[in-house]
Amino acid sequence: MDTPTPRLEIRDLVRRFDGRAVVDHVSLTIAPGNVTCLLGPSGCGKSTTLRMIAGVEMQDEGTIHVDGNLVCDTVFRIPPERRNIGLMFQDFALFPHLSVGDNVAFGLKGDRAAKRKRAGALLERVGLSHFIDEFPHQLSGGEQQRVALARALAPQPRIMLMDEPFSGLDNRLRDGIRDETLALLKEEGASVLLVTHEPEEAMRMADEIALMRDGQIVQRGAPYNIYNAPADKAAVAFFSDVNVLRGKVEGALTDTPFGVFLAPGVPDGAEVDIVFRPQHVNIDFDRNGRGPHPTEIAGTPARGVVQRARFLGSESLVEFRMEFDGGIIRASVPDVFLPAAGTPMWLSVRRNRCFVFQAAD
Numbered sequence: 001m002d003t004p005t006p007r008l009e010i011r012d013l014v015r016r017f018d019g020r021a022v023v024d025h026v027s028l029t030i031a032p033g034n035v036t037c038l039l040g041p042s043g044c045g046k047s048t049t050l051r052m053i054a055g056v057e058m059q060d061e062g063t064i065h066v067d068g069n070l071v072c073d074t075v076f077r078i079p080p081e082r083r084n085i086g087l088m089f090q091d092f093a094l095f096p097h098l099s100v101g102d103n104v105a106f107g108l109k110g111d112r113a114a115k116r117k118r119a120g121a122l123l124e125r126v127g128l129s130h131f132i133d134e135f136p137h138q139l140s141g142g143e144q145q146r147v148a149l150a151r152a153l154a155p156q157p158r159i160m161l162m163d164e165p166f167s168g169l170d171n172r173l174r175d176g177i178r179d180e181t182l183a184l185l186k187e188e189g190a191s192v193l194l195v196t197h198e199p200e201e202a203m204r205m206a207d208e209i210a211l212m213r214d215g216q217i218v219q220r221g222a223p224y225n226i227y228n229a230p231a232d233k234a235a236v237a238f239f240s241d242v243n244v245l246r247g248k249v250e251g252a253l254t255d256t257p258f259g260v261f262l263a264p265g266v267p268d269g270a271e272v273d274i275v276f277r278p279q280h281v282n283i284d285f286d287r288n289g290r291g292p293h294p295t296e297i298a299g300t301p302a303r304g305v306v307q308r309a310r311f312l313g314s315e316s317l318v319e320f321r322m323e324f325d326g327g328i329i330r331a332s333v334p335d336v337f338l339p340a341a342g343t344p345m346w347l348s349v350r351r352n353r354c355f356v357f358q359a360a361d
């Protein structure tokens, strides 16, 4: 079966500042109608990548194609305003001297009545048609954000580039606006590249996540796959708190206080990190110094003593000091579970939720 031509394809993009590659051979494709989130910590090169696609920054190497047509290489360059790309940034900067309707109609061509009709339809869609003749300062932050979205979508861009578009919004507003925005983007059929440093935002919005670190894309995939089959220890840690156990490999196995783990492909004598999330730690009570029996699913239990327990709303986070090495392991328990400091308990880890990586340091 033929794969459809990607709406956006960037190949080996490089951007250097002062000799340092802040974007280092980044390649990415986005299918028509798909939402891809470029996710990574501050300073990893996300915005620079977006700016090159928008055409406001020039790459040092690499190419950008839209619908199979070359938009930019290091010689040829279609200017930003002719790329048919919509932009939405954190400070969505509506024009203060233009009415809401004129803001939305700003990038449209055609006669005034047709422009007003399209602006009116989009404002209706975002529930703000009654503000068409008002001015931006009369609207709340959330309403201004919806106007900015309507403005960016009005010319029916092939691609929408969004840089942290929700980060200026109140926490309580954000989830609702994210969902509404996603629904509208899907209706309009734009392909979206959204930059964010928030994993929850990427999980909520993305068909596909591209995880970026130090100028490179380290992993790409559906949110489920990125979360459940992370590429390395840092990829696990980016999405949640993690526990890490160090182990030494003998015969592709590593023996730990939580039982034996497979370490395929890791040479004898090398060290591995066994990485697991607090929500995959099981807790059992101590019965006169004894814990539960080992099982195939949960491995061998190991004993620890409660250091601290905190209630965080939907979960409780309990810290244990482990008897086997004096290290800390964190367990997350749904709802309220606040054992007293000093209580001995037995911990085990769901084996199929542990990731084993050869230690990098």
Ligand SMILES: Nc1ncnc2c1ncn2[C@@H]1O[C@H](COP(=O)(O)OP(=O)(O)OP(=O)(O)O)[C@@H](O)[C@H]1O
Pocket: 017, 018, 022, 040, 041, 042, 043, 044, 045, 046, 047, 048, 049, 197
């Ligand atoms: N014009 C520039 N001149 C020099 N260095 C720059 C320039 N623009 C960006 N950088 C540097 O490039 C790196 C990547 O910046 P970029 O804004 O792309 O990262 P980011 O992942 O979007 O981070 P943030 O979320 O904080 O914006 C940073 O170290 C930044 O200081």
